[in-house]
Amino acid sequence: MQLEALRLVNFRNYSEQEVAPGSRLNLLLGQNAQGKSNLLEAVYLLATGRSYRGAADAEMVRWGAAGFAVRGRVQRAYGEVLLEVAYQVDQRKRVRVNGTDVRRLSELFGYLTAVIFSPEDLQLVKGGPAHRRRFLDLELAQIDPAYRQDLIDYQQVLVQRNNLLREGGAVSAASASRRLGPRLDLGQLEVWDEQLVTLGARLHAKRARAVRALSRLAAEAHRRITAGRETLRLAYLAAAGPGGRRVEAEGEGAESTPEAFRRRLAEELERVRPLEARRGMTLLGPHRDDLLLAIDGAEARSFASQGQQRTAALALKLGELEFMREETGEYPLLLLDDVMSELDSGRRRFLLEAAGERAQVFVTATSRRALPAGQEERAQVFTVEQGKIAPGGEPLSEAGTV
Amino acid sequence: MLYAEPIARLIGEFSRLPGIGPKTAQRLALHVVRMPREQAQSLAEALVAVKDRIIHCSICGNITENDPCRICTDPGRDPAILCVVEEPKDLVAMEKTREFRGHYHVLGGAISPMEGIGPDDLRLKELLPRLASGEVKEVVLATGPDVEGEATALYAARLIKPLGIRVTRIAHGLPVGGDLDYVDEVTLARALEGRREI
The missing domain is CATH 3.40.1360.10 (Dna Topoisomerase Vi A Subunit; Chain: A, domain 2)
Structure with missing residues (x-):
């Protein structure tokens, strides 16, 4: 797929800007704080309706303006799609697909898909489980709207259930005889348990399946980056063991069907109940799962060097790119925010050769030298300066080879 | 205070209603100022009548003027x-x-x-x-x-x-009379889940 035209109005530091990106490699050149990342943020907004930097809608409005609008024209194998995300201060965000308002944000998903890679993605390897869950959730939500709705429902069930565990629930005449400890009303807890395990099993099945594919694809990318010297393995760890302990979703003793997993979750949930009642929180389920990354059998989070962790993060992102291609039939956009400076020339070359041949890529950099030799002739270059984007590169004196 | 006390009070009352922000409350209050007295009287009476005459049906809990309500007493x-x-x-x-x-x-x-x-x-x-x-x-x-x-x-x-x-x-369903390809995926996925034999 390809983003053919992009228009920003009062978005971040852009007042009004149109861009016509090239079909493959696009290099956004500029000093810091000129608006390079803002442009990637706008592209990602069209894909997911949200900022990849976690910014609130109001934060993306240009200073002094009353709202923003981002519009894009996307070329897909099946035809052209017009997307628009607009926001007015104090109003709901408006999303349009082909000129028609959509009721739910999830209806925007799938027209434009994007993979973002920024320096913070090192946290996927180094950071806590929440980073990896978010990574899986964003990837799946883009290609599977039903997943996104299940996730929203699951989170709501979790809030309600945790409230009940903390507060115990008002004494219910109908189930007063079935109480756990002095406070907790079991009759009420069970109706939340039922939804927790049903939605939880659905999320689990989709995440575990995605990790299976991702493991294969990321391992392949990793093998090529390290020239076969190291082996990356991914495994999905489900918080469904005794007491909420994480267990590998694959391999021995793992459930083969969602229904079997649902039963297991329900059984463990019943067992962990006294502990949950004491702690006042839900200890089992996908909100506590993790994704294991192991290099040559050792957990990358604890045992890998900084360089190995960078390579693992890169392999994971390239795996995501290929996974989304397998699922949707077309390559998503690859947005590379300021990662060129973090990678050595060999990894830079690999990244741009692996992705740049097939996907539309947007790269931000402060210098054209960020691109490996041989790549810059292929790149469509844009200069970003104080909220203005102009086609063409930096002055000849600095560009040298052009 | 920019508005005289009775208007400010009315704006305050309107803005306590669901879905009414300060701007809309102000617009409604100024509209009431321009209203004929009889219309304002009628509005006030309608508000009080709802409170005086509407009760909950003791059988089904629906809001009604008569207890039991029309549905609970309907022999049909x-x-x-x-x-x-x-x-x-x-x-x-x-x-x-x-x-x-x-x-x-x-x-x-x-x-x-x-x-x-x-x-x-x-x-x-x-x-x-x-x-x-x-x-x-x-x-x-x-x-x-x-x-x-x-x-x-x-x-x-x-x-x-x-x-x-x-x-x-009740089932999670599809809108009637539309084409399947116009239905959002979430609704369609839930409808598939709740499928039945024919």
Whole structure:
């Protein structure tokens, strides 16, 4: 797929800007704080309706303006799609697909898909489980709207259930005889348990399946980056063991069907109940799962060097790119925010050769030298300066080879 | 104060209504200022009449002027089937279908621990005595499709099932008359999940 035209109005530091990106490699050149990342943020907004930097809608409005609008024209194998995300201060965000308002944000998903890679993605390897869950959730939500709705429902069930565990629930005449400890009303807890395990099993099945594919694809990318010297393995760890302990979703003793997993979750949930009642929180389920990354059998989070962790993060992102291609039939956009400076020339070359041949890529950099030799002739270059984007590169004196 | 006290007070009252912000409240209040006195009088009387004359039906919990309400006393309705809804507006929605000819039970909300609403804050305890006579053969749970509505339906089902009464849940469905490719994926996925044999 390809983003053919992009228009920003009062978005971040852009007042009004149109861009016509090239079909493959696009290099956004500029000093810091000129608006390079803002442009990637706008592209990602069209894909997911949200900022990849976690910014609130109001934060993306240009200073002094009353709202923003981002519009894009996307070329897909099946035809052209017009997307628009607009926001007015104090109003709901408006999303349009082909000129028609959509009721739910999830209806925007799938027209434009994007993979973002920024320096913070090192946290996927180094950071806590929440980073990896978010990574899986964003990837799946883009290609599977039903997943996104299940996730929203699951989170709501979790809030309600945790409230009940903390507060115990008002004494219910109908189930007063079935109480756990002095406070907790079991009759009420069970109706939340039922939804927790049903939605939880659905999320689990989709995440575990995605990790299976991702493991294969990321391992392949990793093998090529390290020239076969190291082996990356991914495994999905489900918080469904005794007491909420994480267990590998694959391999021995793992459930083969969602229904079997649902039963297991329900059984463990019943067992962990006294502990949950004491702690006042839900200890089992996908909100506590993790994704294991192991290099040559050792957990990358604890045992890998900084360089190995960078390579693992890169392999994971390239795996995501290929996974989304397998699922949707077309390559998503690859947005590379300021990662060129973090990678050595060999990894830079690999990244741009692996992705740049097939996907539309947007790269931000402060210098054209960020691109490996041989790549810059292929790149469509844009200069970003104080909220203005102009086609063409930096002055000849600095560009040298052009 | 920019407005005279009676106007400021009216703006304050309007802005306490759901969905009314300060701007709209101001517009409504200034509109009332321009109204003929009779119209303002009529509005005020309508407001008070709702409070004076509208009560909850002692059988089904719907809002009504007469107790029991029109539906509960209608001899043309099927007493064997009872539809459980969250709010009076849901009852009205069901009535508009003109498909359902049984009786209703209005709960007055849904279970929501985060808002401190438990089963005993709903009209669930009034539901069981209505089922005791054995006249009701089926209870249709038509609470909302969100997780709170689902929890309420599950809770009610657990109370009713031991009585040997058939309990059903309304389906997540597709809009009628449209093409499948216009339906959003979430609705379609849920409809697939709730598929039935034909």
